[in-house]
Amino acid sequence: GAVVSQHPSWVICKSGTSVKIECRSLDFQATTMFWYRQFPKQSLMLMATSNEGSKATYEQGVEKDKFLINHASLTLSTLTVTSAHPEDSSFYICSARARTAVWSPLHFGNGTRLTVT
């Protein structure tokens, strides 16, 4: 159980365009999802916390107008990278925790590799 699915697994886009990444919890409901970014040979960096039915909470230094997060249902959160630039090229990973289990671990998607040309 506790499967998190992320789509697409990789995407290439031109500079200036926007890209949407989906994160779904397949077999559980998630009131909260988390978005991470990972550059080569670095650790995961938390970008934002996505809350169902309310605004996302962004970590310090993350531009909320550039990384739009929508958590419209208990099983889906989306991250849109707006006006993407080459420096936005990275590995984006989402995660979720089951709704009722306070101490339960996070479960992660398999990531989306974004390349901006």
Add this chain to the structure above:
Amino acid sequence: DAKTTQPTSMDCAEGRAANLPCNHSTISGNEYVYWYRQIHSQGPQYIIHGLKNNETNEMASLIITEDRKSSTLILPHATLRDTAVYYCIVRGNTGNQFYFGTGTSLTVIP
């Protein structure tokens, strides 16, 4: 949330036990210890978590010291597929977030 310290890298012979240490000297009483691993170009995989008692599952064992200031993840019989970066994370109930440190890059050698 408490900060964790892990060795940057470790090697382990195939078939032997891999013991990965983690220091979390500022951990507080309600904070759990979680272990994840990340194989190249994949999302992190949950391994195990615990509060103060030792824990074991089909993947690994987690040994937490009595003072809870450090823990050890044990992979009893390491295989080549266990080569990955292993992250130790401490999280309490004051926030949902998991913050990743630099982790330990484990290489299992044939």
